[in-house]
Amino acid sequence: xxxxxQLDSHVSVSEGTPVLLRCNYSSSYxxxxxxxxxxxxxxxxLLLKYTSAATLVKGINGFEAExxxxxxxxxxxxxxxxxxxxxxxxxVVKERNTGKLIFGQGTTLQVKP
Amino acid sequence: DGGIxxxxxxxxxxxxxxxxxxxxxxxxxxxxxxxxxxxxxGLRLIYYSQIVNDFQKGDIAEGYSxxxxxKESFPLTVTSAQKNPTAFYLCASSMKASGGNTxxxxxxxxxxxxxx
Numbered sequence: 558x559x560x561x562x563q564l565d566s567h568v569s570v571s572e573g574t575p576v577l578l579r580c581n582y583s584s585s586y587x588x589x590x591x592x593x594x595x596x597x598x599x600x601x602x603l604l605l606k607y608t609s610a611a612t613l614v615k616g617i618n619g620f621e622a623e624x625x626x627x628x629x630x631x632x633x634x635x636x637x638x639x640x641x642x643x644x645x646x647x648x649v650v651k652e653r654n655t656g657k658l659i660f661g662q663g664t665t666l667q668v669k670p
Numbered sequence: 671d672g673g674i675x676x677x678x679x680x681x682x683x684x685x686x687x688x689x690x691x692x693x694x695x696x697x698x699x700x701x702x703x704x705x706x707x708x709x710x711x712g713l714r715l716i717y718y719s720q721i722v723n724d725f726q727k728g729d730i731a732e733g734y735s736x737x738x739x740x741k742e743s744f745p746l747t748v749t750s751a752q753k754n755p756t757a758f759y760l761c762a763s764s765m766k767a768s769g770g771n772t773x774x775x776x777x778x779x780x781x782x783x784x785x786x
Contacts, residue, residue, distance in 0.1 A: 566710065589773050591773050591774075598779070598780065598782070599779050599780065600674070600760055600762070600777030600778050600779050600780055601713075601760070601762075601775070601777045602777070603774045603775070606773055606774070608773070647712060647713070649773070651773045657715065658715075658773060658775065660712035660713040660714075661712055662710055662711060662712045663710070663712055
């Protein structure tokens with residue numbers, strides 16, 4: 558069975574410093590991976606997706622993620638945090654046989670002024 | 671504007687009462703989903719529907735029911751059989767089942783249910 562593990566439940570950074578949100582996946586074949594963002598009391602929005610094309614994926618709002626098969630990782634990064642980036646972030650894997658999306662536990666990003 | 675509308679945004683219920691959460695989309699999407707979100711647990715799939723008049727149970731369907739009589743509507747009923755209904759409920763839709771090739775779901779803003 559496929560799964561994702563978000564290694565940090567909470568990350569705190571200062572505005573203007575880099576962001577790193579970590580995600581490891583478990584899959585016996587090349588997965589489809591996604592990052593979604595959720596602002597407080599809102600729905601989720603797709604940030605970016607990896608579907609076996611380029612391993613470095615660029616998303617919205619300056620975020621990007623790199624697929625590393627050898628490390629089974631799909632970490633989300635941003636060079637410089639903005640206050641508006643404060644939100645919850647979910648790493649998601651798509652099950653190959655059912656197409657179902659499996660969500661990680663989420664990482665809360667706090668951005669300090 | 672196209673999107674997904676959930677109502678009500680906040681709902682309070684007494685134990686033993688059934689409540690229905692509304693979800694309407696004008697994106698002309700075929701597939702619709704209901705998720706439950708609890709703190710620290712990510713999202714869990716309750717029910718999904720790939721086409722009108724058809725729906726399937728997700729991972730935590732017990733105590734919930736749905737209908738899909740119209741393409742644009744997918745209401746969720748939280749019944750008295752649901753033992754711990756207090757949660758944030760999210761409705762989503764996608765062009766094709768399972769988000770199609772893109773895996774992209776479009777979400778509503780959620781309904782927060784509190785059982786008193």
